Amino acid sequence: MSAFRVIGKRAPKLDAPDKALGRAVYGHDLRPSGMLWGKVLYSDQAHARVLHVDTSRARRLPGVKAVITAADCPSYRFGYGRDNTPLKGEVVRWYGDAVAAVAAIDEDIAAEALELIRVDYEPLPAVFDPVAALAPDAPRIHADRPSNLFTRYDYQHGDVERGLAQADCVVEDTFTLPYVAHSCMETSFCLASFAPDGRLTLWSTTQIPFLLQRDLAEALGIPGRDIRIIQTAIGGAFGRGLDIYPFEPIAALLARQAGRPVRIAFSREEEFRAAPVRQPLRVTIRSGAKGDGTLLMRDVQAILDAGAYISWGAVTPLVMMETVGSLYRVPHARFQADVVYTNNPPTGAMRGFGNPQSTFFVEVSMEHLARELGLDPIQFRLHNANRPNETTPQGLRITSCALRECLERAWQGCLQPTKDGGRRTEPGPRPSSALRRGIGIAATLNVGGGARIYRSDGCGATVKVDDFGRVSLVTGATEIGQGADVVLAQIVAEVLGVPLEDVTVVNNDTDVKPWDVGVHASRTTFIAGKAAWLAAHQARQQIIAHAAEMLGEAPERLTTAERRVFVKDQPERGVALDKVVRALHFRNAGQVVQGQAWYDPPNEMVDKQTYKGNISAAYGFGAQAAEVEVDMETGRVRVLRLVAAHDVGRAINPMYVEGQIEGGIQMGLGYALTEELVVREGRVLNPNFLDYRLPTALDMPQIETILIESADPEGPFGAKGVGEMGCNPTAAAIANAVYDATGVLMTRLPMTPENVLRALRERGKG
Amino acid sequence: MKYPIQITVNGDPYELSVDPRRSLLDALRNAIGLRGTHRGCDSGDCGACTVLLNGRPVASCLVLAVDADGATITTIEGLAQGDRLHPLQAAFVAHGAIQCGFCTPGMIMAAFALLEEHPHPTEAQVRAGLAGNLCRCTGYAKIVEAVLSAARSIDAGNG
Numbered sequence: 001m002s003a004f005r006v007i008g009k010r011a012p013k014l015d016a017p018d019k020a021l022g023r024a025v026y027g028h029d030l031r032p033s034g035m036l037w038g039k040v041l042y043s044d045q046a047h048a049r050v051l052h053v054d055t056s057r058a059r060r061l062p063g064v065k066a067v068i069t070a071a072d073c074p075s076y077r078f079g080y081g082r083d084n085t086p087l088k089g090e091v092v093r094w095y096g097d098a099v100a101a102v103a104a105i106d107e108d109i110a111a112e113a114l115e116l117i118r119v120d121y122e123p124l125p126a127v128f129d130p131v132a133a134l135a136p137d138a139p140r141i142h143a144d145r146p147s148n149l150f151t152r153y154d155y156q157h158g159d160v161e162r163g164l165a166q167a168d169c170v171v172e173d174t175f176t177l178p179y180v181a182h183s184c185m186e187t188s189f190c191l192a193s194f195a196p197d198g199r200l201t202l203w204s205t206t207q208i209p210f211l212l213q214r215d216l217a218e219a220l221g222i223p224g225r226d227i228r229i230i231q232t233a234i235g236g237a238f239g240r241g242l243d244i245y246p247f248e249p250i251a252a253l254l255a256r257q258a259g260r261p262v263r264i265a266f267s268r269e270e271e272f273r274a275a276p277v278r279q280p281l282r283v284t285i286r287s288g289a290k291g292d293g294t295l296l297m298r299d300v301q302a303i304l305d306a307g308a309y310i311s312w313g314a315v316t317p318l319v320m321m322e323t324v325g326s327l328y329r330v331p332h333a334r335f336q337a338d339v340v341y342t343n344n345p346p347t348g349a350m351r352g353f354g355n356p357q358s359t360f361f362v363e364v365s366m367e368h369l370a371r372e373l374g375l376d377p378i379q380f381r382l383h384n385a386n387r388p389n390e391t392t393p394q395g396l397r398i399t400s401c402a403l404r405e406c407l408e409r410a411w412q413g414c415l416q417p418t419k420d421g422g423r424r425t426e427p428g429p430r431p432s433s434a435l436r437r438g439i440g441i442a443a444t445l446n447v448g449g450g451a452r453i454y455r456s457d458g459c460g461a462t463v464k465v466d467d468f469g470r471v472s473l474v475t476g477a478t479e480i481g482q483g484a485d486v487v488l489a490q491i492v493a494e495v496l497g498v499p500l501e502d503v504t505v506v507n508n509d510t511d512v513k514p515w516d517v518g519v520h521a522s523r524t525t526f527i528a529g530k531a532a533w534l535a536a537h538q539a540r541q542q543i544i545a546h547a548a549e550m551l552g553e554a555p556e557r558l559t560t561a562e563r564r565v566f567v568k569d570q571p572e573r574g575v576a577l578d579k580v581v582r583a584l585h586f587r588n589a590g591q592v593v594q595g596q597a598w599y600d601p602p603n604e605m606v607d608k609q610t611y612k613g614n615i616s617a618a619y620g621f622g623a624q625a626a627e628v629e630v631d632m633e634t635g636r637v638r639v640l641r642l643v644a645a646h647d648v649g650r651a652i653n654p655m656y657v658e659g660q661i662e663g664g665i666q667m668g669l670g671y672a673l674t675e676e677l678v679v680r681e682g683r684v685l686n687p688n689f690l691d692y693r694l695p696t697a698l699d700m701p702q703i704e705t706i707l708i709e710s711a712d713p714e715g716p717f718g719a720k721g722v723g724e725m726g727c728n729p730t731a732a733a734i735a736n737a738v739y740d741a742t743g744v745l746m747t748r749l750p751m752t753p754e755n756v757l758r759a760l761r762e763r764g765k766g
Numbered sequence: 767m768k769y770p771i772q773i774t775v776n777g778d779p780y781e782l783s784v785d786p787r788r789s790l791l792d793a794l795r796n797a798i799g800l801r802g803t804h805r806g807c808d809s810g811d812c813g814a815c816t817v818l819l820n821g822r823p824v825a826s827c828l829v830l831a832v833d834a835d836g837a838t839i840t841t842i843e844g845l846a847q848g849d850r851l852h853p854l855q856a857a858f859v860a861h862g863a864i865q866c867g868f869c870t871p872g873m874i875m876a877a878f879a880l881l882e883e884h885p886h887p888t889e890a891q892v893r894a895g896l897a898g899n900l901c902r903c904t905g906y907a908k909i910v911e912a913v914l915s916a917a918r919s920i921d922a923g924n925g
Contacts, residue, residue, distance in 0.1 A: 019867030022802020022842035235868030481866030655862035662905030689811035
């Protein structure tokens with residue numbers, strides 16, 4: 001593997017210097033000439049009929065250039081459930097519903113205009129509990145639907161009843177998991193501008209530029225070809241950008257009415273109140289095994305509060321059932337989930353897409369089972385771990401798989417002395433102290449070769465080489481900070497035999513870049529990487545074919561490296577790469593050197609009835625082990641260290657693979673200990689970073705990241721996706737460590753001192 | 767009613783007329799046009815808008831522009847020598863401490879102030895010094911690494 005020249009290098013992102021200098025242009029920074037400031041008026045009711053919206057005073061305020069209400073919107077519906085409209089004129093269904101919007105020459109005037117708008121409501125009965133929402137007489141959230149049940153997922157393989165009958169031990173636990181906010185450091189943003197010919201340009205932080213084109217076209221009732229999406233530098237995404245949201249068509253409608261560009265950037269409070277959230281979950285799981293530790297069955301019943309409109313949060317059971325059905329070998333599994341409308345915030349896609357939730361309840365249940373059986377938790381997991389080249393009963397065709405090695409290395413790492421010379425103390429009580437230490441582990445299975453959620457899981461790429469040897473990759477992929485720019489450039493540089501600094505990446509304009517389904521499901525390195533790899537190979541072949549003519553050699557004897565094409569066993573016989581390109585440009589009947597490729601991986605959509613099928617072309621695995629200290633008097637949990645071992649296929653750029661895992665762990669640690677968006681009666685009570693606690697540099701433990709390279713047969717240079725899995729097992733590893741320390745199973749997140757003390761007291765330990 | 771103020775930003779003098787409700791962050795981003803300083807929360811909780819005011823790190827969203835009258839401000843745009851990155855900027859780039867980069871300018875300014883106070887910081891001092899600056903991407907591991915590395919590099923005279 002040392003044969004690689006660029007693959008495996010810890011090279012900085014291409015945009016890192018600009019970001020360090022403060023020169024990167026984020027959406028918030030755009031100020032086109034004539035730009036107006038857009039603002040949205042939200043409902044002050046959880047559920048109500050809109051009787052009247054009076055905007056007359058707002059319209060008369062000097063400096064106001066556009067005011068819109070539902071009357072100005074086309075009646076097209078958008079969103080995953082086709083149940084949403086930009087502005088509401090009849091019924092509001094949650095506090096984040098928009099009823100009017102304004103655009104003005106500055107932010108203050110826009111804010112003042114909002115205050116001048118009067119809305120009369122007639123309150124309707126509201127429902128905030130998904131169980132109550134399923135009652136036959138519950139208030140109906142959408143009158144055109146037969147009930148508040150949006151959909152029911154029912155998955156089974158094997159025979160759970162038989163598994164139960166054969167099991168020597170069965171455990172059952174019920175878990176309650178909170179709302180979580182993406183908390184991107186840059187709040188939601190877009191800027192809409194119509195050209196005189198009617199064509200709309202939207203500057204956006206979306207993760208799905210091409211799908212947004214289509215969605216906006218539907219929401220605005222104009223053709224998709226009249227919409228251009230330009231992606232700015234994106235200040236965090238994590239799944240927030242995977243759907244269309246009302247503020248985007250609202251900005252476009254304001255821009256159309258005003259005849260000027262309109263920007264909407266959320267305040268932080270607005271971000272917490274009106275942006276999507278990770279869906280909360282109430283779930284009961286039974287797990288059973290034989291006395292020798294062979295896992296037999298899992299049976300899961302879940303209820304998901306989708307909120308007032310259906311976005312991607314409603315689809316996360318597809319991922320949860322993968323964890324339930326295929327993390328470890330499980331002969332019998334059942335997963336049933338009801339997705340229910342309420343008057344709460346709509347739930348969206350967020351990193352892991354259901355997997356942090358399912359990994360939490362599955363892995364804590366595994367720990368419970370191991371302890372009930374009197375088995376060593378790590379041996380129990382190793383005994384049941386997935387292995388390479390096996391198909392799970394669910395139809396996941398696992399190829400490369402280093403789960404056992406991940407488990408062993410994370411666990412061993414956690415048993416080693418710490419960097420500061422300290423060493424883990426024995427679990428359980430310590431003399432004259434309320435502090436107890438424990439260690440715990442949890443594993444994860446995550447799609448690593450795309451995920452066929454849509455009919456296409458494809459991405460296009462072109463690779464052009466110019467007269468001076470400059471290489472331009474135009475990729476459909478989207479850069480959201482993860483480092484796709486440098487990773488894709490490394491792949492292209494490796495194939496063409498040029499230094500990384502020769503490669504430019506263009507990735508942000510739907511008028512320029514080829515189609516891609518979006519940046520989600522940890523798919524970009526695998527799929528956009530493979531597309532770039534294919535396109536680079538084509539360009540290389542064009543160069544080699546002409547160099548062969550120039551040198552009078554057979555093409556198969558030639559190779560490329562260090563900006564040259566040369567004879568493999570006579571490196572001195574060769575020609576500079578740029579010279580070959582110039583020769584092609586300046587000859588009669590010349591040609592450009594440009595490769596183009598489309599890669600759509602060999603995965604499949606799951607069957608609509610059985611939910612079985614090989615959704616991904618590769619699977620990523622990982623395990624994290626945590627050591628914690630629990631204060632039995634205050635309930636405070638401190639994570640002393642975390643060891644993460646992940647099977648990444650091949651680390652194209654180890655620095656950013658570590659970055660994905662470390663950032664994932666931070667998100668997982670927040671999920672475990674501090675993060676909860678408190679929603680009561682539909683209202684967000686903690687819409688700021690003082691009350692919604694993200695982990696700070698002081699809160700993060702020592703992290704050791706171990707990358708295991710299993711060299712996937714399909715991925716580019718053997719790589720698999722890693723974007724999400726870092727955040728999946730963290731909370732379970734920490735909860736299992738708390739269990740080790742205290743003997744009490746944690747069934748509620750986050751494990752705040754209050755929740756931990758309550759759990760300790762319920763079990764008579766506090 | 768607007769008030770005239772004079773401030774020096776990155777060595778350059780500016781005379782502005784500002785609304786008394788406007789923050790220093792607003793003045794920097796909208797009146798002067800230095801948009802490398804970012805608005806993450808506008809309530810002093812996230813640190814994305816950190817700048818140096820008379821040499822001390824402040825959340826510029828919490829400072830009224832009128833109160834900055836006469837002050838000397840350093841923003842992220844004032845650290846590099848032309849195109850030559852400050853050692854902190856270079857270390858953030860080299861160590862992978864930048865992902866989405868939205869927190870980066872504030873984080874670097876906080877780190878700059880930290881190194882002024884503790885030229886040879888321990889890891890614990892770095893973590894404490896950056897605790898007012900939120901990052902959602904990196905888990906801070908590479909940010910802490912970068913600051914420690916920059917301290918060594920400045921020490922070796924590469925500053």
